Amino acid sequence: DAKTTQPPSMDCAEGRAANLPCNHSTISGNEYVYWYRQIHSQGPQYIIHGLKNNETNEMASLIITEDRKSSTLILPHATLRDTAVYYCIPRSGSARQLTFGSGTQLTVLP
Amino acid sequence: DVKVTQSSRYLVKRTGEKVFLECVQDMDHENMFWYRQDPGLGLRLIYFSYDVKMKEKGDIPEGYSVSREKKERFSLILESASTNQTSMYLCASSFPDSMNTEAFFGQGTRLTVV
Numbered sequence: 001d002a003k004t005t006q007p008p009s010m011d012c013a014e015g016r017a018a019n020l021p022c023n024h025s026t027i028s029g030n031e032y033v034y035w036y037r038q039i040h041s042q043g044p045q046y047i048i049h050g051l052k053n054n055e056t057n058e059m060a061s062l063i064i065t066e067d068r069k070s071s072t073l074i075l076p077h078a079t080l081r082d083t084a085v086y087y088c089i090p091r092s093g094s095a096r097q098l099t100f101g102s103g104t105q106l107t108v109l110p
Numbered sequence: 111d112v113k114v115t116q117s118s119r120y121l122v123k124r125t126g127e128k129v130f131l132e133c134v135q136d137m138d139h140e141n142m143f144w145y146r147q148d149p150g151l152g153l154r155l156i157y158f159s160y161d162v163k164m165k166e167k168g169d170i171p172e173g174y175s176v177s178r179e180k181k182e183r184f185s186l187i188l189e190s191a192s193t194n195q196t197s198m199y200l201c202a203s204s205f206p207d208s209m210n211t212e213a214f215f216g217q218g219t220r221l222t223v224v
Contacts, residue, residue, distance in 0.1 A: 034212070043114075043200050043215030044153070096160065097143060097168065098202075098213060100153040 004088050009105040012082075018075040020104050022088030025069040031092045033064060035073045036100075037084040044087065044100070047073065078108045113137075116201050116216040123223050129188040131219050133201030142184035143202040143213070144168075144176065153200065159184055160206070191223045 005023040012018040024033065034049040048055055048062045050071075055062045061074040075082055087103040117132035135142065143158040145168075155168030157176040165176050173195060177185045184203075188195055198220050204213040 041218070041220075043202070043218050044213075045215070046212035049212065096141065096158055096166070097155045098153075102152055 004090065004101050006086075006088055006101065006104045008102065009107070011107050011109055012075075012078045014080060014108050014110050015077055018078040018082065018106055018108070020073040020075075020086050020088075020106060021070065022073070023070045024088065024090050027068055027090045028092065031090040033062070033068075033071050034089040034091050034098065035060070035062065036087045036089065036098070037082075037106075038087070038103075039081075039084040047086075078106075080108050080110065082106065083108045114201055114203050114214050114216040116199075116219050118219050119217065121219055121221045123188075123191050123221065125192060125223055127188075127191045127223075129191045129221070129223075131186040131188075131199055131201075131221070133184045133186070133203075133216055134182055135184075135201075135203040135214070136182065137203060137214065138181065139203035139214075140181070140206050141204045141213075142178065143204075144174075144184065144186045145200045145202065146170070146197040147200060147218075148197050156186065191221075193223050195221065196223045197221060 032049050032051050035047040036044040038044045050062045064071045085103040085105050114135045123129050144156045145153045147153045154170050159165045159178040175187045198218050200218050201216040202213045205211045
């Protein structure tokens with residue numbers, strides 16, 4: 001599995017867009033990029049995933065660069081409930097497990 | 111609403127006790143997983159199962175065993191609990207890997223071994 005680099009922490013003002021970057025320069029062609037988040041003392045929650053096209057769902061948007069070496073998760077209007085650790089996880093279809101790194105602690109400030 | 115349910119939110123056990131952590135999912139998922147999460151070490155895979163009665167070791171299986179007698183239920187067993195097994199335990203489930211779908215996690219069981 002590809003290694004990832006994420007900033008350890010970020011702040012965002014409530015109501016503003018939160019842009020969380022992830023570097024995965026060693027990603028292979030068959031690896032999707034998954035994003036999960038973990039609110040304090042809860043289990044991880046799936047957000048979104050993509051292969052090479054940008055993706056959007058009701059929670060977030062995922063922008064993947066054309067060379068696939070990095071991606072950005074966008075929460076368009078962050079709320080206090082979005083305060084969590086966000087994990088970027090490259091994963092191929094043959095990988096049984098998710099390999100979690102240290103993620104980014106996002107703090108949404110009032 | 112899809113659910114992965116872990117039997118206990120908090121558990122306190124004594125050293126040497128046999129401990130059972132239960133996990134049930136209602137999504138007819140083939141895959142089920144047990145992770146533990148510790149500060150500074152992140153989530154680490156203990157065991158997973160891709161079918162009834164099938165299991166595979168993860169990264170840190172020592173001191174643990176598992177049981178999957180029914181598709182919806184995956185149990186983690188600590189044969190003789192030790193203080194270094196004090197941790198947050200997380201269960202997850204998913205469809206087969208080839209479908210490239212997401213995993214769903216339970217709310218976690220915080221186990222303290224004294």
